[in-house]
Amino acid sequence: MLQFIVDVLIRTSDIMLVAVGLSVVYSLVKFPNIAHVQYAMLGAFGTLALNRTGLPFSLALIGACVATGLVAVLLNVLVFKRLLRSGSSIAMIGSLAISMILVAVVLGVAGSRPFRYSSGLSSPINLGSTAISVDQITSIACGFGCVALLAVLLFKTGVGRSMRAMSSNPALAAATGVDGARVVNGITFLSGALAALGGTMLGLTETVHVGLGTNLLLPVFAAAILGGLGNPLGAAAGALLISTAETLVTNLDFGWLFGTSDVYVPVTYISAASFVILLVALLFKPYGIFDREVRRV
């Protein structure tokens, strides 16, 4: 049971930060930014590169997050804003192109093999019959801690209030004096940094490889959509839900259905669980499970 919870928490923290980042910026840009998951990949590689130059892990992480945040802002200002003038579909396809370019750059520079951070081998801590490594604890703590911080930022500070105002109604917020450009750039920076953090954590618990972002695409979108795009805390809840479902599906013994024992869903189908959840979610609650908006025709 404890192993189950640990597995769920690890998987949740893997996708949560990236999903939250996506959700935070969605209401501003109004198109699904496929390149967002590649920010996670960039962050992971950024931390790796800085770490390799001798910086301690935590500093490398901060540097990578800042750098990725800046990349996100730059891309938004130079590319996405222009593309959005032609419509959200064009912007979405454009994010596809950016995604390809980012992957190509990293592939060309770093190659396709997996990397690990040189944080040193740490022996796993044993809690009863479950084992959990220091890296995994770091990842979970980081993930949940950041989401908690974000919640405080959004709901308890003036800056957060501006951000929420911009998210729900940019035009109105601008009219009431919220400095549109600064808040937009701030939100974009934050989403990029969050993605980078999430990517690094994922790299920590698994490996850093060029396909890291692409593998996150559907689970992250599933979590963000489940929670309601534009609802960052909802995205965190969505991530939890997806992880629980994924872990549950592969750990449940379906033997009782077939009259035997030890019938498990193959681990390779684990990703399918999040796709199915996403499809079901889109069918019944396309605006998210927390949707309470009233829409006048």
Next chain:
Amino acid sequence: MNTMLRLQDVHKSFGGNSVLTGLNFHVRTGEIVGLLGPNGCGKSTVLNAITGYCPIDQGLIEVGGQHVNGLSAHQIAAKGVRRTFQLPSMPTRMTVREVVMAASTRSHGLFSTLRRSGATRRLEHETRERAHHLLEELLLTKVEHLPAASISGGQKKLLGIACAMMEQPALLLLDEPMAGVHPNLRSELVTTLKRINGQGITLVIIEHDMHFISETCSRCIVLDKGKTVADCLPSELETHESVVEAYLGKKPGGQYRVAGVIA
């Protein structure tokens, strides 16, 4: 069928906002009826409810004697109901003529389009002719080959009417047809609508322009706060107490002397 359109005790709210609060009115076949009222009284909601864009909470809507509440927009359209939109949005990648031709919805299936039998070719020819005729009637021939989104707002309104007319509807609901149309074209539009009515089509027109209403409509229904407050001739509007109250609010004691147009 004497009554073309009937609304009975219709209620609709959005969230906590009650827009229609027990609405009743009817329209007889062949009439031109104007639907008026101050902003927020529910006119557009009524139109959306009748044409299937907005389900009602309670009440009855009948078109030609048949229940239509709960039906979808295309199902109601199939019964011979057509509407125009207050802010018409037109495709950017189709010409005006193509849009009108697209308004002919018969026989648009895959196989008939691929096969292009004699029947399909004849239908295409008919559609083209009728489209051309309607565009002439509505003074849109000059912009026939332009992208539909590039014409003026008033012209888009007229295009909307042309589309609605393509399949000779029984009931045509117009949402502020004069808004955005050049005042010089007003008399042309009045003539056109009367001609359409002469072909047997029942018209319900939401409008604010009083001149237009008095020239076109045989009867006026005035809404306020989601209810019918007046059902009278256009000439009676200015002096009708409930109408004045609806637009200008209640004045304690004394009569209003309203000269000229009620805005």
Next chain:
Amino acid sequence: MYSFLLHVATLSCIYALLGLALNLQAGFAGLLNFGFVAFAGVGAYASAITSSLGYPAPVGVLIGVIAAMVVGFAMARLGRNLASDYWAIATLAVAELIRTVALNENWLTGGAQGISGVPALFRSASGVQNDLAFFLLALAMVAIALFACVRLSRGRFGRAIRLMREEPALAASLGYQLVPLKVKATVTSAAIASVGGSLLAHYMSFVGPDYMLASETFVIWTMVMIGGLGNNLGVVLGALLVEAIYSAVPFAKDYLNISSDIAGAVRLGTIGVVLLACLLVRPGGLLPEKIRSAT
């Protein structure tokens, strides 16, 4: 050199077929399908599986078409209430689901190894596929598809889906049923794509789950966007262009002796840059959609 050019030409034809199919759905009907490659993949696997069971090629193509149409139907019905951006992600999920099944069900699809030894369609005396004959077949298929797509897009069906694409509220008010239109467009597109997939299987003699990677859909999207979304000839041109770039890179790789990672990166990066440039500078594509009055 001749066989290389013939190879590029043949692949261009196959991808042109896929491009025309996607254009029907995305260009004319406005349905952003990001799981499009599933249709081609299903066709490819159908051909491979039926051939390995001994059935002649046309049977495989037919089964592929039917299976792809079922998937298309499911996707279209899935989307009946969804806004286009959400639907795009849903189709991506469906394609990934199908790919995961293909990856895992060894008994049916050969798992990660795929199915090899798919028989060539035109065998010369020595048993080697007659490439020229295959190219001519592929070319004929493109011609037929082009004819069909042009006729559909200019006729009543085309006007219906194009109106639905931009102004669904207006279309509904005129009596169009939007869901059946979406289904028809998607299912037709799926059928054409499936034929392309079957051709690919026979041409490459191999089918694998990598055929259905999301990146494959993105390549086809690139072809359509660069060539011209909503223009049938445009997408054929786009297919030729992108395929030429795609094939030139491995060519250069062997010539310049660069690693496969770098080659892969250059390929992907070039496509990405070209697509982005196209979107920024000429979003309509090289041959934008023609706005013409019905003649």
